[in-house]
Amino acid sequence: MRAGKIDIIPQVSSEQALAVQKTNPEILRVSVTGDPTLTIQLRNDVSPFSDIRVRKALQMAIDLPGIAKSYYNGTVDPHPSTLTNREMKGWGFPYEDWPQDLKDEYSYNPTKAKNLLIEAGYPNGFKTNVIADNNGDMKLLQIIKSYFADIGINMEIRTMETHEWVNFVEIEHKHDQMVYRSYGPLGHTKAPLR
Numbered sequence: 001m002r003a004g005k006i007d008i009i010p011q012v013s014s015e016q017a018l019a020v021q022k023t024n025p026e027i028l029r030v031s032v033t034g035d036p037t038l039t040i041q042l043r044n045d046v047s048p049f050s051d052i053r054v055r056k057a058l059q060m061a062i063d064l065p066g067i068a069k070s071y072y073n074g075t076v077d078p079h080p081s082t083l084t085n086r087e088m089k090g091w092g093f094p095y096e097d098w099p100q101d102l103k104d105e106y107s108y109n110p111t112k113a114k115n116l117l118i119e120a121g122y123p124n125g126f127k128t129n130v131i132a133d134n135n136g137d138m139k140l141l142q143i144i145k146s147y148f149a150d151i152g153i154n155m156e157i158r159t160m161e162t163h164e165w166v167n168f169v170e171i172e173h174k175h176d177q178m179v180y181r182s183y184g185p186l187g188h189t190k191a192p193l194r
Contacts, residue, residue, distance in 0.1 A: 001020060001024075001027065002020065002023065002024050002027075015073070017029055017075075018073055039180070039181045040058075040130060040144065040178050040179070040180055040181075041178065041179050041181060042055060042058075042177075042178050043175065043176060043177060043178065046176065046177075048120065048122060048126055048128075049177075049178075051120045051121075053116040053117070053119050053120040054116070054117065054120050054122065056105050056113075056116055057112075057113040057114070057116040057117045057120070057151060058113070058148065058153070059105060059106055060105065060106075060107065060108065060109045060110065060112055060113040060116070061108075061110055061113045061147045061148055061150060061151045061153070062108065062144060062147050063108040063147065064078050064079070064080060064106070064108065065078035065108065066108065067140070067143060071139075071140060071143060079095035079106075080095060080106045081094075081095065110147075110150055110151050113151045114151050114152065117151060117152065117153075122152070124152055125151060125152020125153045125154065126152075126153060126154070127153075127154045127155075127156070128153060128154070128155050128156070128177045128178060129155065129156040129157075129158055129176075129177045129178065130155055130156070130157055130158065130177065130178040130179065130180050131158050131160065131165065131168060131169055131175045131177075131178070131179045131180065132157055132158065132159050132160070132165070132179075132180035133159075133160060133161075133162050133165040133180065133181075134159040134160060134161060134162075134165075135162055136180055136181075138157075138159070141157055141180055142157070145157060155178075157180075
């Protein structure tokens with residue numbers, strides 16, 4: 001790319017794009033809306049995740065705007081979305097249209113998160129684990145782990161090769177706490193072709 005031998009490089013990380021832009025400002029950078037990169041799915045049928053206060057506390061522990069600004073260098077939307085991405089107009093409710101009480105549940109608020117854990121009977125937090133495909137974004141998962149630790153949740157990250165993860169999580173359903181998916185719950189959801 002820098003030498004002018006190729007015209008395009010798809011799926012470049014924000015760090016790589018910034019490095020190229022710094023050394024070669026003449027190269028055009030085009031951002032394309034993508035899919036979610038990290039989804040942590042909870043076993044809502046088992047304790048402690050069966051308590052909605054715990055689930056809300058976990059969400060409030062994560063600083064989405066902070067991650068968007070520091071980890072993604074401001075290249076991603078800091079707001080949560082529904083099952084589809086925000087570019088799919090008419091398929092979901094954009095964040096701007098959410099009622100304020102729902103927006104509050106997705107805002108970074110570790111104090112409120114700790115209070116919700118106390119109300120749910122976990123004043124000292126709890127230990128948990130997440131089963132992760134090691135091809136996913138482990139740096140981002142470590143960031144989430146540190147946010148959880150700030151509210152007293154000690155999350156062990158258990159990594160597996162992709163084939164082991166698929167077997168353990170999707171075929172045998174052996175996971176008992178949380179799973180990390182490197183895609184959204186509907187897979188790679190794109191706008192329909194016209």
